[in-house]
Amino acid sequence: MKQLTLAPIKVLSLLLIMAVSALTLKAEIIFYEFDDPVLEQRFNVLIQELRCPKCQNNNLADSNAPLSVDLKDIIYEQLHKGATDDEIISYLKARYGDFIYYKPPVKPSTWFIWFGPFALLLVGSFLVIRFLRSRSTTQSSTDDNTEKDSKDASMKLVEQWQSEAGDND
Amino acid sequence: MDPVLKKKLLFISPLAVFSVMVILLFTGLGKDPTQLESQLIGKPIPEFERVTLMDTNQRVTDKDIKGPALLNVFASWCPSCYTEHPYLMQLQSQKAVTIYGLNYKDTVPKGLKFINDLGDPYDTIIFDENGRLGIELGVYGAPETFVINAENKIIYRHVGVVTDRVWQELIKPMLVDDLKGNTP
Numbered sequence: 221m222k223q224l225t226l227a228p229i230k231v232l233s234l235l236l237i238m239a240v241s242a243l244t245l246k247a248e249i250i251f252y253e254f255d256d257p258v259l260e261q262r263f264n265v266l267i268q269e270l271r272c273p274k275c276q277n278n279n280l281a282d283s284n285a286p287l288s289v290d291l292k293d294i295i296y297e298q299l300h301k302g303a304t305d306d307e308i309i310s311y312l313k314a315r316y317g318d319f320i321y322y323k324p325p326v327k328p329s330t331w332f333i334w335f336g337p338f339a340l341l342l343v344g345s346f347l348v349i350r351f352l353r354s355r356s357t358t359q360s361s362t363d364d365n366t367e368k369d370s371k372d373a374s375m376k377l378v379e380q381w382q383s384e385a386g387d388n389d
Numbered sequence: 390m391d392p393v394l395k396k397k398l399l400f401i402s403p404l405a406v407f408s409v410m411v412i413l414l415f416t417g418l419g420k421d422p423t424q425l426e427s428q429l430i431g432k433p434i435p436e437f438e439r440v441t442l443m444d445t446n447q448r449v450t451d452k453d454i455k456g457p458a459l460l461n462v463f464a465s466w467c468p469s470c471y472t473e474h475p476y477l478m479q480l481q482s483q484k485a486v487t488i489y490g491l492n493y494k495d496t497v498p499k500g501l502k503f504i505n506d507l508g509d510p511y512d513t514i515i516f517d518e519n520g521r522l523g524i525e526l527g528v529y530g531a532p533e534t535f536v537i538n539a540e541n542k543i544i545y546r547h548v549g550v551v552t553d554r555v556w557q558e559l560i561k562p563m564l565v566d567d568l569k570g571n572t573p
Contacts, residue, residue, distance in 0.1 A: 273425065273529035286494065287529055290520050315527040317428050 250289060252296050259299050266295055266305060269323065273316050427535070427546035428527055434460070434535075434543065435525040442492045442500045442514035449515050456537035457564050458487040461511070461551070462523065465499040467531040473550040474507045480556065481510035486564070490514035493523045493531050536560055538567040 254260035264281070270291070272283040280288050280295075291312065298308050312320050324330045429435070434451045441447045454460065461477060463470040477488055490511035492500040500516065517523055526535065527546075536545040545563055547555060 273527075276423065286520070287524075290524060294524065313428075315428055315524060316529065317425060317527075319425055 250284075250292075252292065262305060263295060263299055266299075266308060267292055269321065270295075270309070270312060271320050271322055273320060279322065424548050425527075425529065427543065429535075429543045430545065432543055433541055434537065435522075437515075437522050437525065439515045439517060439522060442490070442495075442497065442504070442516040443509075445497060445516065449513055453513060454489055454537065454541065455487070456541045457539050457568065458489055458512070458537045459551075459560070460489045460491060460535040460537060462491045462493050462526070462528050462531050462533040462535075463503075464493045464495045464531045465503040466495065467493075469550050470503075470532045471507070473532050473552075474503075474510070476551060476553065476556075477510040478508045485556070485561075487512050491522065491526075491528075492516050493528060494518070494520040534560075536563060538564065 252260075252263060254263065267281040268279055270280045272278045272280055272285055272288045272291075274285045274287045275283050278285075278288070280292055294311075295308055298311070303311075309321055318324055324333065326334050434454055436451050438448060438450045441449050461473075463473070480486060481488060488511050490513070492514050494517065495503075496518070497516070500514075504514070515522065520528075526533075530548065532550060534547045534551050535543050536547070538544045544567055545560065547560065551560070
């Protein structure tokens with residue numbers, strides 16, 4: 221087997237490219253430093269559950285949009301000021317609406333999304349049960365019928381043969 | 390149940406489900422999911438104290454905003470703001486309405502360059518360098534325009550460019566209606 225060899229200069233330039241790309245990557249990530257691991261945990265949960273209003277299908281954790289960064293800064297500040305999770309969520313909801321939180325509240329306009337799937341499951345299972353029941357009863361009755369029909373047919377055939385035999389005699 | 394009726398119902402049910410889906414999806418078709426309704430409708434402008442863009446020694450607070458007026462959120466980094474600006478100049482020259490500016494997450498030199506290049510249609514420009522006033526207002530992208538009534542309450546928020554059509558068909562009638570409602 222041929223050995224893959226690289227000239228030292230190539231290896232060096234490769235390493236350089238990797239180092240530079242690592243640097244640029246690091247520049248894009250903003251770190252939030254925490255002394256308290258509990259706060260850090262709460263921060264991480266909050267930015268997972270809160271949505272970026274600008275880039276609508278991202279949560280704050282996944283978004284580097286300037287607005288997301290500002291909102292993360294606010295969450296960070298408020299956590300350090302001793303705000304509870306609920307206070308932070310309602311602060312943001314008061315400005316950006318229920319939209320900003322990935323868990324929609326239970327209220328008449330959201331009943332459909334909260335209870336709709338369970339309602340559909342109930343209706344579906346009811347229909348399936350009814351269908352299975354009706355099939356098992358109709359199937360057994362048709363089985364009986366076909367059996368009876370074939371019996372009748374064979375009886376007729378026998379009768380026919382007998383009568384034919386009688387004619388021949 | 391009558392077996393004939395039952396058969397008919399069974400036959401019709403896919404069509405019924407399909408029709409409901411068509412109606413649901415069709416009503417959703419015209420909606421723009423990126424247009425969020427402001428949470429501040431019917432509320433006064435949040436309290437603030439900032440400096441003005443034109444003179445960073447001059448203070449401006451929520452008390453200085455006097456409706457009926459528009460509060461237009463703009464920035465030099467916002468491409469659509471360049472599209473919108475000539476129409477705001479036109480509104481100002483017609484003396485159609487007082488317009489306040491909110492220079493959002495910008496720098497003084499860039500904000501000033503924007504105004505010097507394109508003109509100043511604003512009564513006052515609030516300079517919101519860190520964007521925190523924008524967050525108080527629930528701003529999520531420039532340009533945005535808040536419609537403020539005579540009682541200094543926000544009655545509407547338009548996300549996107551204010552065009553002649555938006556002004557004539559949406560914002561102006563809204564302000565007129567509001568004035569009529571307020572004057573007995």
